[in-house]
Amino acid sequence: MADFDQELDASGLNCPLPILRAKKTLNAMTSGQVLHVVATDPGSVKDFDAFAKQTGNELMESKEEGGKFHFLIKKS
Amino acid sequence: MEPKKLAIIATKGSLDWAYPPFILASTASALGYETQIFFTFYGLQLLKKKLSLEVTPLGNPGMPMPMGMDKWFPVLGLTLPGMQGMMTAMMKKKMQSKGVASVEELRDLCQEAEVKLIACQMTVDLFDMNTADFIDGVEYAGAAAFFQFAGESDICLYI
Numbered sequence: 001m002a003d004f005d006q007e008l009d010a011s012g013l014n015c016p017l018p019i020l021r022a023k024k025t026l027n028a029m030t031s032g033q034v035l036h037v038v039a040t041d042p043g044s045v046k047d048f049d050a051f052a053k054q055t056g057n058e059l060m061e062s063k064e065e066g067g068k069f070h071f072l073i074k075k076s
Numbered sequence: 077m078e079p080k081k082l083a084i085i086a087t088k089g090s091l092d093w094a095y096p097p098f099i100l101a102s103t104a105s106a107l108g109y110e111t112q113i114f115f116t117f118y119g120l121q122l123l124k125k126k127l128s129l130e131v132t133p134l135g136n137p138g139m140p141m142p143m144g145m146d147k148w149f150p151v152l153g154l155t156l157p158g159m160q161g162m163m164t165a166m167m168k169k170k171m172q173s174k175g176v177a178s179v180e181e182l183r184d185l186c187q188e189a190e191v192k193l194i195a196c197q198m199t200v201d202l203f204d205m206n207t208a209d210f211i212d213g214v215e216y217a218g219a220a221a222f223f224q225f226a227g228e229s230d231i232c233l234y235i
Contacts (some may be wrong), residue, residue: 016177020185
């Protein structure tokens with residue numbers, strides 16, 4: 001997994017909390033910084049993809065590892 | 077670029093139906109939508125500071141029942157006193173164990189994200205509701221005010 005500036009553990013949280021927490025965390029970051037989100041909600045895979053497409057933040061990586069979902073989002 | 081707009085009418089005042097408006101509004105805000113929810117009739121219950129929302133299995137054949145209760149519990153049994161409270165407690169416990177946010181939490185997130193919460197003034201008067209029981213930040217308006225926003229919205233939902 002590439003480098004990131006901040007990490008958000010959304011494990012155990014269900015829709016829409018992982019997205020809302022991610023959005024809140026991104027708000028406090030600066031443009032170009034990368035957020036690493038860890039989630040257990042299987043719906044979050046499609047949701048983070050849709051989130052990135054609609055907000056213009058780049059989803060650099062999306063993968064499953066050790067039963068958890070990992071996302072790297074670069075703030076636009 | 078003008079932000080997209082989401083207009084929601086929330087008409088229901090039960091625990092299960094409290095979720096769709098707040099989930100959709102908070103998510104839309106996170107996606108950059110400007111969002112308003114117009115609360116009318118029983119939907120006004122969702123604006124109370126102290127929420128006492130319940131869920132009922134009555135008239136709701138689609139509701140999954142815990143412990144196979146739907147197999148051995150006759151429908152009449154669901155009308156017993158205390159049954160609604162029990163179902164509500166079970167539903168809340170289930171939601172908590174699955175990491176689903178509480179209605180209060182989602183409502184707070186909506187307010188944080190500047191979702192505009194509008195109470196139907198006519199219903200407030202009709203039911204003699206005390207606006208002091210409602211959370212801060214609620215606006216009071218009527219149908220015409222709703223259309224001013226809804227008419228320009230990209231998505232409009234009646235829940």
